[in-house]
Amino acid sequence: MPPPLILAALYATLISLGALALKLPISHHVPISWSDAIFTATSAVTVTGLVVFDIGTTLTWFGEFVVAFLIQLGGLGLMTFAVLVLAALGMPMGLTGQVYLREDLNHNSMDQLMKLVTTILKAVLICEVAGALLLSLTFVPRLGLLDGLWTAAFHSVSAFNNAGFSTFPDGLIGYAIDPLVNTVIPALFIIGGIGYVVLHDVLSGKSPRAWSLHTKIMLLGTAILIPWSMGAFAALEWNNPGTLGQYDSIPARLVVSWFQGVTTRTAGFNTTDIAAIHDSTTLLFISLMLIGGGPASTAGGIKVTTFVVMILATVAFFRRQTQLHAFGRSIGLDQVLKVMALTAISVIVVFCGVFLMTVSHDGHFVDIAFEVASAFGTVGLSRGFTGELNEFGRAVIVVIMFLGRVGPLTLGFFLATRTLPRVRYPESQVHLG
Template sequence: MVVFNMHGLSGHRPLSFRVVRHPAQAVVLGFAGAVAVGTVLLMLPVSRTGEGGAAFVPALFTATSAVCVTGLTVVDTPTYWSGFGEAVILALIQVGGFGIMTLASLLGLLVSRRMGLRTRLTAAAETKAVGLGDVRAVVKGVVKVSLLFEAVTAVCLTIRFRFAYDESLATAAYHGVFHAVSAFNNAGFALYSDNLMGFVGDPWICLPIAVAVIAGGLGFPVLLELRRQLHAPRRWSLHTKMTVTMTAVLLAGGAVFVTVSEWRNPATLGALDTPGRLLAGFFQAVMPRTAGFNSLDYGQMHEGTLLGTNVLMFIGGGSAGTAGGIKVTTFLVLLYVVLAEVRGERSVEAFDRRIDDRVARQALSVVLLSIAAVMSATLVLLVLTDLSTDKVLFEAVSAFATVGLSTGITADLPTSGHLVLTALMFLGRLGPITLVSALALHERQRLYELPEGRPIIG
């Protein structure tokens, strides 16, 4: 936050004004600026393989998808964009992913500074990851974690591309770096026209990408704490316990669900051998967390599989990371709220900790507003197109949760539909962060209470 003080010579009170009134405004303006710059760069003739530059809407859509680390595309990335255009997309992905992790962590620090000293000390002791005000350490930690996972993944992919697929060293390295950055930042952009369907049975490609996706989706605070307390889970903070537990449950449950649902589908898993089915089932359970790579054709999946994938995409990954969705902690908090209400308990407890009522209200606000955004966009897209509800809903959830998975209808949507998805991607990426930070920083104490009322529920 920038503050200017102007002192008059006559001793009058200093005049203060703030350039940015709220941290959430800086987040929105920063990402909007990145999208604008990316759009301009992608519209340059040098960014396209054909003659002339890209049109405004495809450039805007691609830039938004890259900055918001979504992965939805309206044009074929490896054939439509030149090497320069692909480099712009890669840079936008890195800026979007790194910026989100950094800004989310810094907003967490900012919120902690607005609390009382005792609450701040309690939060510091609880998290054991982020101190009260060491912003420089936070930024350095994000950079180190990002580069480490991206470098290791890039090396693994480069070796595989070079020796198993006979790509030149330069091409293998380029593909390795691009997909490593795209994976850790949960972007889902690929340099192959069929995404990763050509590697559906290759564990040396799928597993490194899956690990990078999971790591990026856990979130920086969790990664930092796991590095320090990996072998002492009892000492983990509540946030880490909730994130790791829910991530493991969703990965295992998602893998079983996709594998069983598509096991006999000849257009997806049915065409593979048993090891290939298990690998592809696990891979497609990881991607809704929210990376957007696909080794199977989602357009050929059963409607039940698409509906289950919608749930996985909507929940998303961990907070203060590169994943989208409402976040696993938000979902788990509401789950504990329901359990407490069913049991008739007055307080909500999770992992031997009491969940603050304000946190529960914030979680409920995020979920309801997210549902409203997805449903509104789905209705608009249904009016604009003649597509089936299941495919349109899948597209809307994928855009809002910044996943990037698609049944193949993205490019077929009208220009107005592309603009709806563009707005949905931007809202989905920045909405939860700005909303929660705004709610936390806007806390105020009322000096009176109104009489209690009990409307009939249900």
């Protein structure tokens, strides 16, 4: 079986088992349909965070544990397992695995990959335990010991895996200006979404000059996108009474802007009413959700490095440069072609998803576009439209969430498979633009 089929089968199997577990009487207080169970299991395994019912009031502790378990396996376990399986098969590991694990870090052997997996597991354990302990300082006084500890653990797992699931019916709106929530949860999903290749470089003790090109591009892109998204949200929503306008103090508005600025690209948590944002902010969020986080991470989207390389290639074209380079290193033509392929396929998937959704949900174009972008980027933000989906709409979103999570590895397999042409043809000119 080719690696893409193995990965798809693993994710599909986990989704099926998760839906079956959620249908058990022990998992819910009120009955849920198979459609509800499949949608929720897919959202958890793909670490998206879109929900069709309130997690906190519908599911029991066991049901919430099932969701957290699916989030953990979907965000980390299957990714790690995929690296091991594909390496054992001697097959290319796709865009994230092949390019960043083997070329940038020279992890060509099984032993090196095992060391990377060990580093990943250590990072998961340390971050999630520390996050749960810190969040319990806020949740335990309000919810009690047992409920507070479980809520802290659930949100820590959800945040580190960039899932966006919350046991609160309105997300984290009730904790919009809580200092711990606005520090710990963003720290968790930034660390989880920046990529383990970057963490390996940063924590290895090497000087910044010795970091890989991937790490430098990823950190540069993140350093630009976070202030931009925070500042743009603040500028667009400053006087909106449904979002920032309800806060009298400037620090409170900046805190809410900070959280929304960093959560939009992949995490899916919200501390303000997303349905109340302006259409201009909605378009801003759609662009950020499609960009996503870092490769070899729990984040979705086309990835920050893909976006940065696309910008660099565009600038190089207008400067009439024949070679693409950054930080004293060149970027090969094959990398640029991969970026073009990934971007083109992503645009096609999103366009097809929006088209199919408008066929069955006419009159909600902005909400549909936002929902599809959130599903493909495995973000989980919603303008309140998820609960209004009919069965066809749910099926479309389920497929898009699945493609958004499995698609990059599958595409990377085909992009990494090289074939040498047996015949070379004379060049000719095609008029473009």
